[in-house]
Every structure is written in structure tokens, then in C-alpha cells.
Amino acid sequence: MIYTQEVAAEVLKIVDETLLSEKEALKKRLSGMNLDYKIRASIHAYVFETEKRKNVIDHIISRCLKGKRIEELDPLFRNLLRVGVYEMHFKGVHPALATDSIVRIVKRRFGEKLASLANAVLRKAELVDLEKEIDKIKRKDKIRYLALKYYHPEWFVEYAIELLGEEEAVKLMIANNEKQAVYIRVNEIKASIESVRRYLEQNKVEVEETPLPDVFKVVSYERAPASLDWHAEGKFVIQDLASAFVAHILNPHPDEVILDLASAPGLKASHIAMLMENRGKIIAVDNSKDRLRRMKSKMKILGVGNIEYKLADGTKFYVGDVDKVLVDPPCSSTGSFRNYPCVKWRFDERKYRETIRVQRSMIKNAFRNLNEGGILVYSTCSITFDENEENVLFASQFFKVEDVEPVIGVRGIRRFGSKEFPFWDKVVRTFPHLHDCVGFFISKLKKV
Numbered sequence: 001m002i003y004t005q006e007v008a009a010e011v012l013k014i015v016d017e018t019l020l021s022e023k024e025a026l027k028k029r030l031s032g033m034n035l036d037y038k039i040r041a042s043i044h045a046y047v048f049e050t051e052k053r054k055n056v057i058d059h060i061i062s063r064c065l066k067g068k069r070i071e072e073l074d075p076l077f078r079n080l081l082r083v084g085v086y087e088m089h090f091k092g093v094h095p096a097l098a099t100d101s102i103v104r105i106v107k108r109r110f111g112e113k114l115a116s117l118a119n120a121v122l123r124k125a126e127l128v129d130l131e132k133e134i135d136k137i138k139r140k141d142k143i144r145y146l147a148l149k150y151y152h153p154e155w156f157v158e159y160a161i162e163l164l165g166e167e168e169a170v171k172l173m174i175a176n177n178e179k180q181a182v183y184i185r186v187n188e189i190k191a192s193i194e195s196v197r198r199y200l201e202q203n204k205v206e207v208e209e210t211p212l213p214d215v216f217k218v219v220s221y222e223r224a225p226a227s228l229d230w231h232a233e234g235k236f237v238i239q240d241l242a243s244a245f246v247a248h249i250l251n252p253h254p255d256e257v258i259l260d261l262a263s264a265p266g267l268k269a270s271h272i273a274m275l276m277e278n279r280g281k282i283i284a285v286d287n288s289k290d291r292l293r294r295m296k297s298k299m300k301i302l303g304v305g306n307i308e309y310k311l312a313d314g315t316k317f318y319v320g321d322v323d324k325v326l327v328d329p330p331c332s333s334t335g336s337f338r339n340y341p342c343v344k345w346r347f348d349e350r351k352y353r354e355t356i357r358v359q360r361s362m363i364k365n366a367f368r369n370l371n372e373g374g375i376l377v378y379s380t381c382s383i384t385f386d387e388n389e390e391n392v393l394f395a396s397q398f399f400k401v402e403d404v405e406p407v408i409g410v411r412g413i414r415r416f417g418s419k420e421f422p423f424w425d426k427v428v429r430t431f432p433h434l435h436d437c438v439g440f441f442i443s444k445l446k447k448v
């Protein structure tokens with residue numbers, strides 16, 4: 001017998017204790033289990049919906065814990081409480097039922113003592129009037145109020161308001177809490193756009209066209225597209241619309257040499273290979289052995305045959321004489337909260353500064369590797385000014401900023417605090433609340 005709440009709490013524990021995302025943790029916990037796809041979907045939903053609201057759920061639990069801090073609790077126990085609070089406050093499960101099932105699991109896993117603590121906490125949690133509680137905070141601390149109301153960390157609320165203004169920032173946070181849109185990118189190495197469209201139709205996946213010729217937006221489905229045979233056979237991939245825009249901006253040709261300095265898991269590299277008709281050469285660099293290994297096996301499935309893999313540091317790797325470079329570096333992932341809610345709660349200022357340093361080093365290294373007249377496409381799935389406009393401003397000391405036509409998206413940020421970005425009308429940004437996709441930044445730079 002599988003208890004959705006129990007498995008979901010185990011996955012949340014993995015997310016808590018490791019650097020794995022929800023999807024990776026789900027894969028790890030569910031691997032080898034022969035679960036019906038409906039049960040899988042239910043566990044998936046519990047994990048995402050609970051993690052998404054972690055700050056407000058923890059706020060409720062903290063109110064109900066006498067003399068203890070939530071961080072002091074056993075990680076599995078803590079996550080079982082979170083799941084219980086999610087059920088009663090957000091999923092519409094009757095509080096007595098939610099409490100009963102969590103208490104039973106706790107009793108079996110931890111014994112009587114913790115079961116009675118779970119019972120006490122969840123019975124108190126049931127009585128918390130969340131709306132009233134949050135409204136009280138509104139009068140004292142607006143940022144904390146918005147953070148709890150829209151399930152975001154306080155630093156993000158402040159940052160987003162400074163970047164976009166309050167009204168737009170709230171729209172962004174609301175969109176971040178919605179279900180992520182699913183996009184299908186056809187892999188023309190293995191199947192035509194028309195055949196994939198027909199296949200999806202036959203399998204009751206309703207899609208609509210997007211501004212990109214090889215990408216469909218999923219409108220509805222009976223079975224998740226990622227569980228269909230043609231996905232397993234590499235005839236299409238699940239790739240976000242904005243992410244798929246990047247290879248089109250790079251506009252690779254079959255006779256070119258392309259360097260991808262942060263390549264794994266290879267979604268963009270496989271798209272570049274497809275646009276090159278599997279000819280020319282892509283040099284795919286990544287400093288993660290494991291991610292590169294997974295990328296290689298995925299490329300086999302996709303029928304990609306023009307990639308040379310290099311386990312190396314993309315800030316230093318040198319081959320020279322390349323026509324185009326893609327720098328899609330590690331970033332804060334602040335545009336991907338829908339897909340990776342855990343990222344919201346993992347921000348670390350020191351790591352953030354280090355990431356920006358890596359991004360700039362990769363930009364400099366792209367310059368070193370490029371031929372005269374060569375093109376660098378710099379993209380991130382971050383919404384911050386520092387990782388995007390400010391890095392392009394840095395790059396403009398040695399690159400010419402070229403225009404990216406906003407086939408999807410809007411222009412960049414012109415001003416952030418005291419900082420000005422003169423090339424705002426040459427770069428492109430996408431936002432979850434405006435374009436129903438990941439928040440991306442895309443720029444194109446020419447070595448002159």
C-alpha cells in the first residue's frame with residue numbers, strides 16, 4: 001500500500017537535505033517502483049504544491065510548536081507535518097482526515113511520542129486563520145506580508161519590486177505559483193513537425209502553435225506527453241519555449257563550429273545540432289561528470305551525432321577558432337521558480353556573487369575562443385539585473401551588442417536603482433506572467 005503523503009514527505013526530505021531539485025528527488029525516490037501514472041502524478045503534485053508554499057506552511061507549523069524550532073525536528077517528521085498542513089489549508093482535505101493520516105504514518109515510523117506531537121501540532125494548525133494572520137502582518141511589515149501571501153522569500157519580494165514595480169512584481173509572483181506550461185520541441189533529426197503533431201493528436205494531447213516553428217504548447221492531455229513512446233524514442237523533447245528560443249537566436253549553420261561552454265543536460269545543444277542538420281561540430285563543455293554522462297546518453301536517444309564532449313571548466317577551456325559560442329551558465333534560476341520551487345528557499349548571497357563571477361569569466365573565455373566577427377549568445381533563466389543586463393554591460397567593453405528580435409518576450413531593463421543599461425532595446429526577456437514560460441534573458445554579442 002502506497003501512502004501518497006508518506007512518499008511525498010520522503011521526497012521533500014531529500015529536497016531538504018540535498019541539492020537535488022524536486023524532479024530529481026522524485027526520480028530518485030520513485031525509481032524501481034512500478035507505480036500507476038495517476039499515483040505518480042499525485043505524489044508529484046503533493047511535492048510541488050507543498051514545496052511551493054514552504055514559507056507559509058512553516059509559519060503555521062512554527063505558530064503551533066511549543067518551544068521548538070521547525071529546523072530542530074527530524075527531517076521526515078517535519079515534512080510529514082508540512083504535508084498535513086498543505087492538505088488541510090490548501091488542498092481542501094478535511095482537517096480531521098489530514099491529521100489522522102499523518103498521525104498514523106508518524107506512529108508507524110516514529111512511535112507514540114512523536115505521533116502525539118504530530119496530533120497536537122496539526123490540531124492547532126487547523127485552528128490557524130491564515131488570512132487573518134497574514135493581514136495582521138500587512139500592517140506591520142509589507143514585504144513579509146507579500147512574501148507569505150505569494151509564497152516567496154522576502155529578498156525576492158524586495159528585489160522584484162525594485163526591478164518591476166509592485167504591481168508587476170505581484171503578477172510575477174502569482175504566475176510563479178501557477179502550474180508550469182508544458183512545451184514540446186520537435187526533434188527534426190528523428191521526426192517531422194507534422195508527424196509529431198499527428199502523433200500527439202492521436203494520443204489525445206491537444207497542442208497549439210507558438211511563434212517558434214518547432215515548438216508546440218500543450219493545451220490539455222490525458223497522459224503526460226513525457227510518458228509517451230515518442231518522447232522515450234527521442235522524437236520530441238519537453239523544452240520550455242524561452243529555452244528553445246535561444247538556439248534560434250544563435251542561428252547555427254551546418255558548416256560551423258559551435259562552442260557550448262555550459263552544456264549539460266544538453267537541451268540547447270541538441271536543438272543546435274538539429275538546426276545544423278546534425279553536421280558541422282558542437283564542442284560541448286561542462287564541469288559536471290555526472291551531468292555530461294547523462295547528456296551523452298540523452299543525445300544518443302535524440303540521434304545527435306555532431307557533438308564532441310569535454311569535461312572541463314568553461315571559464316578556462318580553450319580550443320579557439322570557433323564561429324559561435326553559447327554561454328548558458330549556472331545562474332540563480334530566479335526565472336524558474338515554477339519548475340523548481342525549492343530554488344526559492346536556497347538562495348545564498350555568497351554563492352550568488354560567485355555565480356556572477358563564473359558568468360563573467362565564461363563571457364571572457366567566449367571572447368578568447370571566438371573568431372573575429374564571431375557571435376556569442378548569452379542567456380540565463382534568471383530575472384535579476386546583475387546576472388543579465390549588468391553582465392552584458394560588462395561584455396560590451398569588448399563585444400558589440402547585437403539586436404535580438406523579440407519574436408517572443410519583451411525588451412530588457414533600462415534602469416535598476418542607480419544603474420543604467422543603454423542596450424535595453426537590443427536584448428530580450430521573457431516572464432512567466434507575460435509569456436507563460438520560464439523567465440529568461442537572451443542577448444547576442446559580436447566579436448569585432
Ligand SMILES: C[S@@+](CC[C@H](N)C(=O)[O-])C[C@H]1O[C@@H](n2cnc3c(N)ncnc32)[C@H](O)[C@@H]1O
Pocket residue numbers: 261262263264265266267268269285286287288291312313314315328329330331358
Ligand atoms: C544552466 S545549466 C546549462 C543548461 C544547458 N545549456 C541546457 O540547455 O541544457 C548550467 C550548466 O553549467 C555547468 N557548470 C557550472 N559551472 C561550470 C564551469 N565552471 N564550467 C563548465 N560548466 C559549468 C553545470 O554543471 C550545468 O550543467
